[in-house]
Amino acid sequence: MKGKILALFLTLILVSCKVNQNKPNDLNYMQNIEKVAIESSAKNSVSTIQAGDQLVIWITAKDMDVVKPFNQNYSSSEMIQTNNTAGGNTPSQGTVTISGPTYIVDANGDIDFPVLGKINTTNKTFTGFKDELRDRMTQYVVNPTVSMRLANFKITVLGEVNRQGDYTISNGQATILNALGLAGDLTIYGKREDVLVIRTENGQVIHGRVNLQDANLINSPYYNLKQGDAIIVSSNNTKDLTAKQNPNTGLILTGISIAVTAVAVVVSLFNKK
Known part of the structure; x- marks a missing residue:
């Protein structure tokens, strides 16, 4: 006995x-996806042009000789290489080459564009600025086409992820799930219900928190990332107890x-x- x-x-x-270990379903994302009415998140993905943005703007028309003056800052030897890689020794995950005349937005929100001179971009979206350029060039060119890309769309992922670092997104569009995927996902110690996103817009620093386990994440203004966003994943109680x-x-x-x-x-x- x-x-x-x-x-x-x-x-x-x-x-x-x-x-105590996390229960298996605590590691799953968007657990209630079937029950959530997904609203259009397009409004949350609209970004305005910010100081320091590198805009690649290429002008084309039926007669390319006519638009040469608008592309005069560009030579065929110029190119910008962007890749979805982390800082440090993380291996490359795909490199994309972007070529074209590049304009850096100055502290006043201006770019110096050939023929047209200084153009202000403050509080303008990429689509709106493209339309403005096209409208102004119709004075000189018949049916011009404006192609514009953001060459330095960079985000930072820190904390309880497998690959911390800075990531450059070549197409200028990314969601928080894309970013965490590039960072190799959260570790088992990452706090999935409370992920911090820090954002700078028009010189103001703002922040928000998202719950990766809740499908309402898709309707959050922090689901679609913007230039310069920083994602910080805190450690959960298990990691804290283990550390102590x-x-x-x-x-x-x-x-x-x-x-x-x-x-x-x-x-x-x-x-x-």
Whole structure:
């Protein structure tokens, strides 16, 4: 009888000392996707042009000789290479070359465009600015076409992910799920229900938090990322407990287990006599 009591006592010790682990469904994203009415998130993806943006603008028309003055900052040897890679030693995940005349938006929101001179971009969206350029060039060119891309769309992912770092998105569009995918997903210690996004717009720093387990994430203004966004994944309680745990705890528990087992065996043999 005493042996059984000691065995039960040993089991209780081991269970009480075990670190609580996340339940399997705590690691799943958008668990209630079937129950969520997904609204159009297009309004949240509209970005305005910011100081420091590198705009690649290429003008074309039926007669390319006519538009040469508008592309005069560009030579065929120029190109911008962007890739979806992290900082440090993370291997490349695909490189895309963007070529074309490049204009850097200055602190006042201006770019110096050939023939047209200085053009202000403050509070203008990419689509709106493209339309403005096309309208202004119709004074010089018949049916001009304006192609514009953002060459330095960069985001940062930090915290409990497998690959922290800066990532450049070649097409200038990304969601928070795309970014976490580039970063190799969250570790098992990442707090999925409380991910911080820090954003700078028009010189103002704002922030918001998203719950990756809730499908309403899709309707959040932080679902579609914007230039310069930083995503920070905090550690969950399991990681915090593990960090605070004595590194010798495992050895101590093993010693206790062996000692209790030995006592149980001795008592069991003693009772048989």
